[in-house]
Amino acid sequence: MLDSPSARILYMDDDAGLRRLLQKRLERAGYAVDTVADGEHGLAMVEGGSYEVVFVDHAMPGLGGLEVLRALQSRKQCPPVVMVTGIGSEQLAVAAMKEGAADYLVKDCEARYLDLLPAVIEKAVAQRHAEEALQAGQQEARRFSERLTTLHEVTNELTRAGNFDELCLAAVELGRSRLGFERLGLWFIGSDSTEAIGAFGVDEEGGIRDERGQHLKVSPESALGRLFRREALSELRREDPLLNDMGAPVGSGDHAVAGLWDGEKIVGCLCLDNLLTGESITERDRELLVLYASALGHLCTRKRTEAERERLATAIEQVPDTIVITDPAGTIQYVNPAFTRITGYSREEAIGENPRLLKSGQHDEDFYRELWDTLGRGEVWSGEFVNRRRDGTHYQEEAVLSPVREAGGSLVGYVAVKRDVTHERRVQKELEEQNRLATVGQLAAGIAHEFNNLLTGMMGTAQLMQIQDRLSARAEQRVAVIYEQGQRAARLISQLLDFSRKSVLVRLxxxxxxxxxxxxxxxxxxxxxxxxxxxxxxxxxxxxxxxxxxxxxxxxxxxxxxxxxxxxxxxxxxxxxxxxxxxxxxxxxxxxxxxxxxxxxxxxxxxxxxxxxxxxxxxxxxxxxxxxxxxxxxxxxxxxxxxxxxxxxxxxxxxxxxxxxxxxxxxAYQVAADAQETAEPPPAEPVTLLVVEHEPRILQVLRDMLAGLGYEVLTAADDAQAAGVYDDNAERVQAAVLGVGVPGPAGWKLLQSLRLRDPSLHAVAVTGYPLREDSPSLQEPGVAAWVQTPTTMKALHDAVGKAVAARKAAAT
CATH class of the missing domain: 3.30.565.10 (Histidine kinase-like ATPase, C-terminal domain)
Known part of the structure; x- marks a missing residue:
């Protein structure tokens, strides 16, 4: 029995008795039956109604059964037709079947054929449904085949994408426009299976949305979560929550996901839903989505690999370090621009050659033997080369050489990454030399200071002998030799001080x-x-x-x-x-x-x-x-x-x-010249000086030289004694002459103490450590001048004159 008890049946027969008999029998069986007496009315009834099965009598006035059958078969949609005849003719049966009859029924005298009607109806309807299903399947198969062809075309078109982002955008656009996917989104696995990173997708209005940089938390129970954990390669869910690119719900409906499979792993997914139209996503849609995702997975991985290779190639081309790649025999296969810039060899000159073209002759055979032994063991070699440029000049470079092996472990070549350290090594060497010379300079300065003190006593005594004593000509000659040799020694010491950077005052x-x-x-x-x-x-x-x-x-x-x-x-x-x-x-x-x-x-x-x-x-x-x-x-x-x-x-x-x-x-000169220095006139009246020096011989010579110049000299051997002498003679002392061993804060403590008593007091510093003109020591309050030992009586006289003049100026 048909699923619907009210299924409608149409019976065409010019015999009114048979029509009533058949109608009653089928109605008792649960069918709704319409009857007509001729073919013309029967065709009109079919045109205006919907019937599950149509019974047509072969012999009717007007249009006969076969003519009615032909008319019905010409319609786009025709219900199953059963030919009914009182003549059991095989020829008629064949003719009816050829015209499209679903079955052939012979009226018998006992009307037993009426008992067969329900079975005939069931058979005709089942056959009709089977035909429709077959047609629908064939139509769906043709449509799916067409979509597969389109998928192939789309895949070919995607291979022409310029880069990874262009590929992702085109995949969404073509999936929507060419493959018929409604709301499609492309996502990639993030740091783990609980994170998805967006690319492009169709928004809630049907437009393309840039979703790059969007990060979504993926629920483990979601279809996406199961796919990212590889529990399924695809999934279709009904009445599933539908989300936007921010992960917020925007509705519910059909939702399909398919993994982007690149042949080794799932790298992302395609998401499809029916938010925009509500049309169901079919299994065929899901199957096509899986195929599309698989093709896209391979393309995405390939584009990413190409992009990585392009970035690597760009980086290699732009890095300042030399990169050389050789085959297993050592023949150069590739050099980057830095190689050309540093060595002077063009790429064409280098490729096909052996790296030995850079040999400088600075390394022996043991050096190269150790290098190749290391590489032969499959290890990385690092060290420094002195190589030769194309123009013959040498340069130094740090190098790291490594074997390159394919996935199976076979050696395919070597790569060398080398950095030009010529400048660095020169700087390092010069700095080491400067540090070494600075150490020597410190020693030389100390020695020079001590010798200056000795020369001060020797030369000062010689000067005093020349101006004060009555000497024989022979003695004067000898004293002159002493003084001249002292001057020569002083010049040598001056050279030592120049080397130690502690020479006489530098006037810039x-x-x-x-x-x-x-x-x-x-x-x-x-x-x-x-x-x-x-x-x-x-x-x-x-x-x-x-x-x-x-x-x-x-x-x-x-x-x-x-x-x-x-x-x-x-x-x-x-x-x-x-x-x-x-x-x-x-x-x-x-x-x-x-x-x-x-x-x-x-x-x-x-x-x-x-x-x-x-x-x-x-x-x-x-x-x-x-x-x-x-x-x-x-x-x-x-x-x-x-x-x-x-x-x-x-x-x-x-x-x-x-x-x-x-x-x-x-x-280069940058600033204006300093003010010109003016010499101070010698004192016109007797001047009392306080001379402080811890070296007894130097103190004696300074006292005698200043006394010889007409000064009244008070002496002290240390700070404590100097303070006492000054306190006893404060009203008389007009300037101080201080021996300073090492210029600095400690050397000026006495001067500061004396200036607390008399702020106008100024001093002359005497030291074996000369100063630069801009030295902070010369800016110390109260320092009017300085004298480097060994000195002359004139230099002492000029310096004391400055100190006395400074005191007078400060007192007015």
């Missing part, structure tokens, strides 16, 4: 190096052998440095002297002056040059040159390569110290047989 002034060089050229030429020429190399009319003219003259004198010595076999001496601007310390030609404006004084010779070992030690005190008696070994040490005092730098370029260029860099 605007100094025109061009003018200085041109003025000095005449004196330099007088010292040149006949086979040596001199040229001045500068296009500048003026080049101002912030420097002490006397000390720069010493620098030029000492450097040219060494250059002339290197030109014993003849040649050319060139002196250059130039300006330069340093933008960064890395670009500076020498260590210690801060960014700013500089001037350069260079002395170049094409003489014998020096090996590296000599260059490393050339600024050490008493180091010399000259023969005995041709030099003290202090000239270049003095140059080094003077340049350091000026906050300058020195660069030396030399090689045996290629000559030497020594360049001195000094800060």
């Amino acid at each position: 002034r605007p100094l025109d190096l061009v003018g200085l060089v041109r003025e000095s050229a005449g004196l330099i030429r007088q010292r040149l052998p006949a086979n040596v020429s001199l040229s001045i190399d500068t296009a500048l009319r003026e080049c101002l440095a912030n420097a002490d003219v006397t000390q720069v003259e010493r620098v030029l004198e000492n450097v040219t002297a060494n250059a002339i010595h290197a030109l014993r076999g003849g040649g050319e001496l060139r002196i250059g002056v130039s300006r330069l601007t340093v933008t960064s310390e890395d670009d500076a030609p020498a260590v210690g040059m801060a960014p700013g404006n500089w001037v350069a004084l260079s002395v170049q010779d094409n003489g014998v040159g020096m090996p590296g070992a000599v260059v490393e030690r050339m600024f050490e005190p008493f180091y010399t390569t000259k023969d005995v008696g041709q030099g003290s070994g202090l000239g270049l040490a003095q140059v080094y110290g003077i340049v350091q005092q000026h906050q300058g730098a020195i660069q030396v370029q030399s090689a045996p047989g290629k000559g030497t260029t020594l360049t001195v860099y000094l800060p």
Whole structure:
């Protein structure tokens, strides 16, 4: 029996009795039956009604059964038709079946055929439903096949996406427009299975929404949670909460998810719902979504890999370090631009060659054997190379060399990452040299101070003997020799102090190096052998440095002297002056040059040159390569110290047989010149001085020298004694002469104590540690002047005059 008891049946027959009989029989069986007497009315009834089965008598007036059958079959939708006839003709049955009859029923005299009617109806309806189902399946299959074809086209189109983001955007747009997915979203797994990271999706109004950067917490019970945990590759849920890109509910309905499978893992998912139309998501939709997600998973991973490779390639191309890739035989396969910039070899010149083209000859066979043994064990080798550029110059680089193996473990080549450390090593070496020389300088300064004290006593006594005693001519000659030798010793000590950066007062002034060089050229030429020429190399009319003219003259004198010595076999001496601007310390030609404006004084010779070992030690005190008696070994040490005092730098370029260029860099003049110093006139009336010095011999010499100049001298050997002497003679003392061992706060404690008693009192500082003109010690209140030992009576007289004048000025 049909599922619906009110199923309608139409019976066409010109026999009214049979029509009533059949109608009653079927109505008792639960069917609703309409009957007509001819084919024309029957067709009209079918046109206006809906029937499950139509019975047509073969022999009717007007339109016969076959004609009615043909008319019904011409309709788009025709119910099953059963041909009824009183003639049991096989030929008629075949004809009816060919015209589309669902069945053929023969009327018998006993009307037994009426008992068959329910079964015939059931059979016809079942057959009709089967045909419809088959047609629907075929139609769905054709439609799904078409969607698969479209999926293939879409996938091909997605492969042309320029980058990962373009791929994600196109996947959502094409999934909606071409594949018929309603509200589609693309999400990726975050740090773990409880987080989803957005890409693009369809919003609640049907537009495309940029959801990049959105992070959603994924519930473990949700379809997305099950998929991210790989408990399912896809899932379709009905009446599921539908969410927006923020995770907020926007409705409920069908919700399907499918994992983005890249062949190894799930990297994300496609989410589909029916929020916009409410149309059900079918199993076919879910199957297509799975196929789309799988294809997209592969594409996403490939695009991400391509992007990573592009980023890596871009980074390799832009890193400042050299990167070289070789095959297992060591043949270069790739070099980055840094290699070209550092080595001078183009990419075309390097590829196909062996890295040995960079060999400098500075490493022995053991060095390379250890390198290859390390790589042969599959280990990473790290160390430093001295390599040779294309132009023949050498450079140093830190290198890390590593074997490269494929997934199966087979060796496919080697990669070297190397950093040019030439500048760093030069800076490191120069800093070490500066530190070493500074240590030597500290020692030299201490020795010089002690010798200055000794010379003060010796030379002061000699001066007193010359002006006070009546000596024989022979004795006067001997005293003169003592004084002259003392002066010579003092000059040597001055050179030591220059090296230790504690030389005599540095008076920084605007100094025109061009003018200085041109003025000095005449004196330099007088010292040149006949086979040596001199040229001045500068296009500048003026080049101002912030420097002490006397000390720069010493620098030029000492450097040219060494250059002339290197030109014993003849040649050319060139002196250059130039300006330069340093933008960064890395670009500076020498260590210690801060960014700013500089001037350069260079002395170049094409003489014998020096090996590296000599260059490393050339600024050490008493180091010399000259023969005995041709030099003290202090000239270049003095140059080094003077340049350091000026906050300058020195660069030396030399090689045996290629000559030497020594360049001195000094800060360019920036500020106005200091006020001119005015000499104080000597005192016109007797002056009482307090002289304090802890060295008895120095104290005695200072007392005698000042007394010889006409001063009344009070002496003290320490601070406590000095305070007592001053208190006893406060009204008489007009100035103090203080021996200061090491300038600094401790050296001025006595002066501060005395100035508490008389604020107008000023002092002369006597020390073996000279000061710069801008030294804080010279700014100490009450210090009017200073004198470096060994000193002369005139220098003492001038300094005391300044102290007395300062007291008078402070008292008025």
